[in-house]
Amino acid sequence: MDDHEPQPPSPPPAVLPLLGDHGAPWRPVSPELSTVRRVSATAVLVPLALATAAAAVFLTPWLAVATAVLAIVWSWLMWLIPRQVRAISWVELPEELAIRKGRMWRSMVTIPYGRIQYVDISSGPYKRSKGLADITVNTASPASSGDIPGLPVDVAEELRVRLAAHGEAQWAGL
The missing domain is CATH 1.10.287 (Helix Hairpins)
Structure with a gap:
């Protein structure tokens, strides 16, 4: 048998492909x-x-x-x-937070940690009853701000703390 036979094509990825994701561990929001x-x-x-x-x-x-x-x-x-909802995902990269949304009209916002001014958590009564919260990452420019809806409350609280710490560390280095 020849070792140089062409391999069959791999199946398409189960997640939405996005240019430049380089295998980043995208995390979905709660179903x-x-x-x-x-x-x-x-x-x-x-x-x-x-x-x-x-x-x-x-x-x-x-x-x-x-x-x-x-x-x-x-x-x-x-x-x-x-x-x-299945099209919303996010990933914490070494220098920035990336949020992507949409199937037909895809969008991705990347928020450099050094630009983060503050991080909000919000949750209405029905979302609270389902154990969900929304994260809003605010920067000086509304164009580079972003939100992640529908995270489990414990994940949202941990993410808020990590993003605030990243933001403070980046600001301290300036």
Whole structure:
């Protein structure tokens, strides 16, 4: 057997490829974020659909079109939200934090540790009940700031401490 036979192609990666990731250990956000976003969308759209359905019965049947549109939007969001959440990931690199989002319109923001001014953690009542929090990394320029939604609370708190420490260490070196 010849040792120089061509190897079969490897299967495509399971994660979203991104130019220049160089095998970095990208970390996803919690899948529970999908549940939170789905419940939030349902809490807004279903009452509106019910209201337009009632108005269609009592006022004019033309309002049934609005009910149908709201039902279609709700169905589309129930399909879209999990895909959006799976596309959010982040990685701590030696000199910066990188956050990437999106499947069709991908974006990536890198935040150098030396530019970090402060790091916020926020969590609404429903997110708290699911054990989730959001991290917002603030810099002097809004263009280089970023947020990571839907992290488990303990991960968010540890990340805030690490980012603040990185930021202070970089500032001290200036």
